[in-house]
Amino acid sequence: EVQLVESGGGLVQPGRSLRLSCAASGFTFDDYAMHWVRQAPGKGLEWVSGISWNSGSIGYADSVKGRFTISRDNAKNSLYLQMNSLRAEDTALYYCAKAAGWELLRYYFDYWGQGTLVTVSS
Amino acid sequence: EIVLTQSPGTLSLSPGERATLSCRASQSVSSSYLAWYQQKPGQAPRLLIYAASSRATGIPDRFSGSGSGTDFTLTISRLEPEDFAVYYCQQYGSSPLTFGGGTKVEIK
Numbered sequence: 219e220v221q222l223v224e225s226g227g228g229l230v231q232p233g234r235s236l237r238l239s240c241a242a243s244g245f246t247f248d249d250y251a252m253h254w255v256r257q258a259p260g261k262g263l264e265w266v267s268g269i270s271w272n273s274g275s276i277g278y279a280d281s282v283k284g285r286f287t288i289s290r291d292n293a294k295n296s297l298y299l300q301m302n303s304l305r306a307e308d309t310a311l312y313y314c315a316k317a318a319g320w321e322l323l324r325y326y327f328d329y330w331g332q333g334t335l336v337t338v339s340s
Numbered sequence: 341e342i343v344l345t346q347s348p349g350t351l352s353l354s355p356g357e358r359a360t361l362s363c364r365a366s367q368s369v370s371s372s373y374l375a376w377y378q379q380k381p382g383q384a385p386r387l388l389i390y391a392a393s394s395r396a397t398g399i400p401d402r403f404s405g406s407g408s409g410t411d412f413t414l415t416i417s418r419l420e421p422e423d424f425a426v427y428y429c430q431q432y433g434s435s436p437l438t439f440g441g442g443t444k445v446e447i448k
Contacts (some may be wrong), residue, residue: 235444253437255385263377263385263428265437276434280341313384326432328396330384 220244220329222314227334230304238313238334240297248272248292251317251325254299256310257333266312267299271320282308304338311335342367342431344440362442363429368409373433376405376414377441378424387391388427389414404445419445 220318224240240252253268267278267288276288287300297314319325343366349398353359363374372392377385389405392412402417416423424447429440 251355255439262442263379263430263439265430265439268435268437277437279436318390323433323435323437324371324373326387326390326430327377327385328387328390332384338401 220316222250222329222331224312224314224331224334227312227336229337229339230256231340232305232338235300235302236304236336238299238312238314239299240262240331242295242297242314242316245316247290249320250296251275251320251322252290253315253327254288255313255315255327255330256336257313257340258307258310261310262315264310268271268317268322269297270322275322277322301336304336306338308337309336320330341436342369342434342438344429344431344438345428346427346440346443348443349441350446352421352446353419354448355419355421357419358421359414359423359445361414361427362443363407363412363414363440365410365412365431369412369431370433372408374405374407374412375402375430375432377392377428377430378423378425379428385428416445421447443444 232245254266313333314331316329317325318328376389379385393405
């Protein structure tokens with residue numbers, strides 16, 4: 219059974235940093251691209267970032283480019299999101315999602331975690 | 341960036357009725373790299389349809405997707421009580437990946 223478990227969320231002040239983690243199990247992690255998607259309270263889904271199976275292709279939404287860094291450790295079956303210079307508008311539930319294939323593009327998201335909440339406030 | 345516009349914003353229907361949800365793209369979605377997801381309150385999104393018209397594993401056949409280019413449709417042939425939720429379309433063919441704003445299907 220595929221499981222994606224996010225962690226690392228919490229309350230953080232504007233301008234500070236936070237690192238999210240996603241622990242994956244139930245599938246061969248290094249065969250698949252992975253993504254982060256966020257959802258602000260009461261709002262829709264927003265793609266944040268994605269990474270191909272071997273980290274060779276990485277993409278970011280314009281809203282986080284230059285502030286967030288996605289990475290993965292295939293030996294640990296884990297996905298990460300380093301979030302720097304956080305803003306109030308980054309407040310959201312952050313989901314980890316598994317792509318159905320190895321590339322950054324051309325694959326839909328077939329499994330999602332339950333999310334970890336990030337609140338940016340002073 | 342491909343902008344996806346979903347309509348209507350809210351659809352008020354009764355169980356047993358047919359639901360037709362629209363997703364329009366600002367430019368052509370390459371190779372029909374379009375998916376639909378269902379999200380219920382307090383839950384993560386669930387994949388329904390990929391490649392515009394292929395049902396995901398375990399999805400009932402009352403859900404169907406169609407369309408190509410810039411116009412896509414999700415149809416629920418007969419609404420069951422568990423189908424009342426928010427539905428999102430997503431294009432995954434070009435970066436940045438984008439989602440539509442969602443259509444809420446509510447009980448009339």
